[in-house]
Amino acid sequence: MATTTSTPRVPDAPPGPEGLKQGLSRGPDRAFKMLAGGSSAVVVALVVIVGVYLISKAWPSLAANGASFLTSREWSVADPDALRFGIAPLLWVTVISSVVAMAIAVPVAIGVALYLTHYAPPRVAKPFAYLVDLLAAVPSIVFGLWGARVLMPYVQPFQDALKSAFGWFPLFAPTAVQAGTIFLASIVLAIMILPIITALSREVFRQTPVGHMEAALALGATRWEMIRTAVLPFGRPGVVSAAMLGLGRALGETIAVTIILSTTTGAFSWSLFFGGETFASKIANAASEFDSPSKTGAYIAAGLVLFLLTFAVNAIARVIIDRRKGFTE
Amino acid sequence: MSATSLTPSLAAADPGDASPGDELRTLNGGGSGSRRVKDRIATVVMHLAFLVAVIPLVWILWTVVSQGYHMLLESTWWTNSQRGVTVRDFGGGAYHAMAGTVMQAAVTALISVPLGVFTAIYLVEYGRGRLARAVSFMVDILTGIPSIVAALTVYALWISTFGFSRVGFAVSLSLVLLMVPTIVRSTEEMLKLVPNELREASYALGVPKWKTIVKIVLPTAFSGIITGVLLGLARVMGETAPLLILGPYTKSINMDLFNGNMASLPTMINQDRTEFLDAAVQRTWGAALTLILIVMALNIAGRAIGHFSKVKS
Amino acid sequence: MAKRIDVKDLNVYYGDFRAVEGVTMGIDARSVTAFIGPSGCGKSTFLRTLNRMHEVLPIGRVDGEVLLDGADLYDKNVDPVAVRRTIGMVFQRPNPFPTMSIFDNVAAGLRLNGMKKKSELQDVVERALQGANLWKEVKDRLDKPGAGLSGGQQQRLCIARAIAVRPQVLLMDEPCSALDPISTLAIEDLISELKNDYTIVIVTHNMQQAARVSDRTAFFNIAGTGAPGKLIEVDQTATMFSSPREQATEDYISGRFG
Numbered sequence: 057m058a059t060t061t062s063t064p065r066v067p068d069a070p071p072g073p074e075g076l077k078q079g080l081s082r083g084p085d086r087a088f089k090m091l092a093g094g095s096s097a098v099v100v101a102l103v104v105i106v107g108v109y110l111i112s113k114a115w116p117s118l119a120a121n122g123a124s125f126l127t128s129r130e131w132s133v134a135d136p137d138a139l140r141f142g143i144a145p146l147l148w149v150t151v152i153s154s155v156v157a158m159a160i161a162v163p164v165a166i167g168v169a170l171y172l173t174h175y176a177p178p179r180v181a182k183p184f185a186y187l188v189d190l191l192a193a194v195p196s197i198v199f200g201l202w203g204a205r206v207l208m209p210y211v212q213p214f215q216d217a218l219k220s221a222f223g224w225f226p227l228f229a230p231t232a233v234q235a236g237t238i239f240l241a242s243i244v245l246a247i248m249i250l251p252i253i254t255a256l257s258r259e260v261f262r263q264t265p266v267g268h269m270e271a272a273l274a275l276g277a278t279r280w281e282m283i284r285t286a287v288l289p290f291g292r293p294g295v296v297s298a299a300m301l302g303l304g305r306a307l308g309e310t311i312a313v314t315i316i317l318s319t320t321t322g323a324f325s326w327s328l329f330f331g332g333e334t335f336a337s338k339i340a341n342a343a344s345e346f347d348s349p350s351k352t353g354a355y356i357a358a359g360l361v362l363f364l365l366t367f368a369v370n371a372i373a374r375v376i377i378d379r380r381k382g383f384t385e
Numbered sequence: 386m387s388a389t390s391l392t393p394s395l396a397a398a399d400p401g402d403a404s405p406g407d408e409l410r411t412l413n414g415g416g417s418g419s420r421r422v423k424d425r426i427a428t429v430v431m432h433l434a435f436l437v438a439v440i441p442l443v444w445i446l447w448t449v450v451s452q453g454y455h456m457l458l459e460s461t462w463w464t465n466s467q468r469g470v471t472v473r474d475f476g477g478g479a480y481h482a483m484a485g486t487v488m489q490a491a492v493t494a495l496i497s498v499p500l501g502v503f504t505a506i507y508l509v510e511y512g513r514g515r516l517a518r519a520v521s522f523m524v525d526i527l528t529g530i531p532s533i534v535a536a537l538t539v540y541a542l543w544i545s546t547f548g549f550s551r552v553g554f555a556v557s558l559s560l561v562l563l564m565v566p567t568i569v570r571s572t573e574e575m576l577k578l579v580p581n582e583l584r585e586a587s588y589a590l591g592v593p594k595w596k597t598i599v600k601i602v603l604p605t606a607f608s609g610i611i612t613g614v615l616l617g618l619a620r621v622m623g624e625t626a627p628l629l630i631l632g633p634y635t636k637s638i639n640m641d642l643f644n645g646n647m648a649s650l651p652t653m654i655n656q657d658r659t660e661f662l663d664a665a666v667q668r669t670w671g672a673a674l675t676l677i678l679i680v681m682a683l684n685i686a687g688r689a690i691g692h693f694s695k696v697k698s
Numbered sequence: 699m700a701k702r703i704d705v706k707d708l709n710v711y712y713g714d715f716r717a718v719e720g721v722t723m724g725i726d727a728r729s730v731t732a733f734i735g736p737s738g739c740g741k742s743t744f745l746r747t748l749n750r751m752h753e754v755l756p757i758g759r760v761d762g763e764v765l766l767d768g769a770d771l772y773d774k775n776v777d778p779v780a781v782r783r784t785i786g787m788v789f790q791r792p793n794p795f796p797t798m799s800i801f802d803n804v805a806a807g808l809r810l811n812g813m814k815k816k817s818e819l820q821d822v823v824e825r826a827l828q829g830a831n832l833w834k835e836v837k838d839r840l841d842k843p844g845a846g847l848s849g850g851q852q853q854r855l856c857i858a859r860a861i862a863v864r865p866q867v868l869l870m871d872e873p874c875s876a877l878d879p880i881s882t883l884a885i886e887d888l889i890s891e892l893k894n895d896y897t898i899v900i901v902t903h904n905m906q907q908a909a910r911v912s913d914r915t916a917f918f919n920i921a922g923t924g925a926p927g928k929l930i931e932v933d934q935t936a937t938m939f940s941s942p943r944e945q946a947t948e949d950y951i952s953g954r955f956g
Contacts, residue, residue: 583795584754585789586793588751589787590811591779591780592779592806
């Protein structure tokens, strides 16, 4: 093993004590740190700008509002002197469509992610994982177009069946809206957020320490028990954040919902088979008519509420993740 | 396509079919009967979930490809605009919209990538304590910004306050708000995956911190960062909401980000989406397919770069 | 030219917690000094103060003096980066850079410190790999990834990487704890050779290893959870293992505790 060479391996004269004092690294180090810190400062500034501008533009309209902003179902913003607008129906449609979408998408996404990481043989898992990643990038307008033009006729019979079976339940009550229902929007939203939740969950499941999984298997666990004891607990914070990211997207999704949802007039209904507008689709539908500051302000106020909503979702996700971290580390 | 390739995988993925496995299982102790049933049920559920997910996704792709492909076969699609083409007319191209989408996305990336990557470096390599938590919190807020709100903000700033008009650069600005947080988060994740031992090994060689970051940490995380950037880019390229508010459609070619309306693929799709005339429908699906192709090309390019890089995860 | 290290009244902290208290000792040039002691006694923490790696941790803090041939490493004007260039380190788990080939791994320290000349680098890499007893095994695949080597080879690659920057002291933090007996033997052989050129400090959990490779041994101990680790005694290895002065040392060495 040992080499017999006795040639000196440290031929060069080493730097003396003075060599230790070369402060050469400190200048570039400081510059690099400032670059990183400066970028962070810009990001912080962006958030402040968003907040300040939205609030300053929304405030005058909110102050002039003749109706209750949170509870009113009115929306008349054409006359600056008689502003009456409220977000109650927007809030309902936005939240219920996204929640239903989540309820459909999250279990399926977790199933697909587990399938791709622990069940599928590699030659199936790889191409499909790839496909799912690609689909995460399909633009939402394509989903909207497909939902409105292709999926709608297939969903209608299913809707009718639900209506006749569970019509006594307010969520499934029949309404006059035929095509562009909240229900259809939820299904399309679910399909839209499925790839992103799947892709993120798959990544976390894949990072489960092999040691944990082998420990479970070595104790005689079945594959499902191994997943339950090693994979799911490890991946939970990641999956929660993925789900919340999906929810945030669903809440803020604009164009797909705008394309699908029928705007409604007349009596309001809590039914999933009703139409309506979300915050985002309301703003999008008005995109070409931001002609007066007071009108624009009303829409910006609605946008602010949407912002708060998605922010709350993210904050909840963050709290959950931080709490879980204490257990997993 | 999915049904045929799935059948063999069902058998291959289920270890319960192997008889030596069964024999060993009974050795594992009592109560294995119900445990095995649960294991089987779980296996079936996973496969079902996969099927449920794949069907609509493949269906969407099939719809777009089958409805849109013949538009893309015309050479004029890649070279012409829609100038002078009415709803009833077949033909015309999507060059104006492709150019707009690519230019807006490029400018967005040019601003977002350095900003996002350096912020992530700050958070992972330098930031600690309250300051870092504050920055991270702000990134969280940005992550939650719906695209329509980002668009409204830029509208409030660019148009209401500065009095500028709806131009391509305004679209890019709103897309920056959406792209920065995704890049910060994906880069942050990747940097965190770089083992601390590598940083320590580098420090122990007398390499300064910034060089350790540039030469050791970033190359190790490189493919992951690129994938994050491309996914972020793909996402903003498909964003439609900011375009509705800030980027009105035009049928003509406009290469100036600071003057005049600039077309983009999403607004081209949106333009004719309510039409049921054949010419308009074809154009819509053609634009949708083009958008998907560009996005996927980005995706595939990103993965190829990741594949050829020396990073071993 | 290897150098000696003298430590004077060194305290090591994690935030407010004092992990190591009042260490004063000398480490001879061109010799192997082993640190032994039970888990958590602060021997690794102390080792990391000798090339200012401890302060890489956000909450790491040190007071006291570490003199390298009389020059205080913790002097205000001293650049920690330059210290680490002079005092190399090998870690518990082999950690070759995954993005780099075998050659690039060994050349990393020099390249990152500005040496660009290919011919010179080739020369240094070959000598470093020879010095780490790895040259014969890898000379035909220098362009292959370093991560593809076996654990023992990876650790010798890390040693080659450390000596390629021509340090004067080599710190080894349980370098064999992740290796099999044969690789361990190879590393131990290597350590006995390297001491002709370097001052070597090795932390080990394995007392036979300390007895086999070291000239002097330092025993660290801890009074209980939350208490700081202390240097109990340091002496010639032969003396430590035959007739230690302290009862605690004898208890630990004879396996009665720890």
